[in-house]
Amino acid sequence: MKILVTGGCGYIGAHTIVDLLENGFEVICIDDNSRSGTGLLRGAETIGGCSVPHYRVNLCNFEDTYRVFTQHPQISGIIHFAAYKSVPESVANPLLYYRNNLQSLVNLLQCVQEFRVPYFVFSSSCSVYGNAVHLPVTEETPLQKAESPYGNTKQIGEEIIADVARTSKDNFILLRYFNPVGAHPSGLIGELQETPENLVPLITQTAIGKRPALTVFGNDYPTRDGSCLRDYIHVMDIANAHTKALQYLLEQKNTSNYEVFNLGSGNGVTVLEAIAAFEQVSGVALNYVIGPRRAGDVVAIYANNQKAAHLLGWHPRYSLADMMRTAWQWELKLKASEAE
Ligand code: WQD
Numbered sequence: 001m002k003i004l005v006t007g008g009c010g011y012i013g014a015h016t017i018v019d020l021l022e023n024g025f026e027v028i029c030i031d032d033n034s035r036s037g038t039g040l041l042r043g044a045e046t047i048g049g050c051s052v053p054h055y056r057v058n059l060c061n062f063e064d065t066y067r068v069f070t071q072h073p074q075i076s077g078i079i080h081f082a083a084y085k086s087v088p089e090s091v092a093n094p095l096l097y098y099r100n101n102l103q104s105l106v107n108l109l110q111c112v113q114e115f116r117v118p119y120f121v122f123s124s125s126c127s128v129y130g131n132a133v134h135l136p137v138t139e140e141t142p143l144q145k146a147e148s149p150y151g152n153t154k155q156i157g158e159e160i161i162a163d164v165a166r167t168s169k170d171n172f173i174l175l176r177y178f179n180p181v182g183a184h185p186s187g188l189i190g191e192l193q194e195t196p197e198n199l200v201p202l203i204t205q206t207a208i209g210k211r212p213a214l215t216v217f218g219n220d221y222p223t224r225d226g227s228c229l230r231d232y233i234h235v236m237d238i239a240n241a242h243t244k245a246l247q248y249l250l251e252q253k254n255t256s257n258y259e260v261f262n263l264g265s266g267n268g269v270t271v272l273e274a275i276a277a278f279e280q281v282s283g284v285a286l287n288y289v290i291g292p293r294r295a296g297d298v299v300a301i302y303a304n305n306q307k308a309a310h311l312l313g314w315h316p317r318y319s320l321a322d323m324m325r326t327a328w329q330w331e332l333k334l335k336a337s338e339a340e
Contacts, residue, residue, distance in 0.1 A: 264303025
């Protein structure tokens with residue numbers, strides 16, 4: 001089974017390629033490398049023991065995208081990761097996000113129609129829930145107005161797919177990620193961001209001395225310790241969910257051709273608890289200060305992940321300690337390679 005992974009040079013894409021290869025899938029990758037190099041893809045090939053043809057194509061260019069499908073008419077499934085994902089960048093430059101994230105999706109869906117690709121898995125986000133009233137959120141929890149143009153591109157993307165699925169015989173699954181963190185246990189791949197915005201890479205960069213201190217964005221929230229609560233999930237668990245989603249479709253277990261799944265651990269963890277978990281695992285006392293709240297942050301969100309457990313047979317295997325341990329191992333590996 002040949003699977004096209006878009007954005008396969010990125011953090012979640014490369015980890016998913018590892019899981020696909022380990023489960024016997026053949027993989028090709030489209031990635032324009034506008035936000036990543038090829039290092040993670042090469043690392044995924046090393047871990048998975050297979051080469052992955054890489055087409056450096058911008059999905060916003062329909063002709064270039066179409067040409068890849070003509071070279072691979074037997075693509076059985078698509079996992080679509082390629083998108084810009086910075087919340088603050090999307091606020092500063094909304095049109096860049098609407099054009100990139102939506103035009104690429106429309107072009108890809110046009111190819112799905114023309115080449116009759118039967119299975120399509122879309123990378124969505126828990127940001128579609130906004131500040132949910134009831135926790136944990138299920139897939140039926142009403143969506144709130146997106147907090148950012150980035151989150152809005154995910155909501156609109158889901159609606160575009162829903163409209164296409166309504167008159168299509170092809171099958172679509174949306175996976176709503178909570179907070180993917182950590183790295184492959186081999187230490188060969190992980191999150192590569194010079195100036196990350198997300199909590200865990202900022203923790204590890206602070207701990208290794210790349211940053212003087214971490215700022216906790218507010219400790220006056222109505223949570224058990226005043227800091228925001230999130231659902232952190234290991235990137236390899238997220239990766240495995242994509243393989244399980246494809247297998248679910250291949251085995252025609254889906255009852256609708258448009259299904260949504262939450263991908264979270266089901267556990268809520270506060271920022272201060274995440275810091276404590278990191279300190280416990282690394283033995284490093286993290287230098288952090290309490291700062292003002294960050295605009296756009298939701299107070300608390302975590303997943304009810306039972307639908308993916310029951311229907312996909314997906315059960316997260318990595319603990320919060322594993323997430324912190326692998327993230328720290330990766331940061332140490334990066335430092336060692338920079339020293340070479
Ligand atoms: C987590 C918590 C911060 C940095 C974002 C996107 C979401 C998804 C995942 C793509 C929050 C706090 C962070 C820091 C801090 N991305 N924090 N100090 O905002 O939950 O979700 O990434 O799909 O769409 O919005 O993740 O890691 O940025 O923040 O206190 O220096 O850590 O306030 O409570 P977030 P995050």
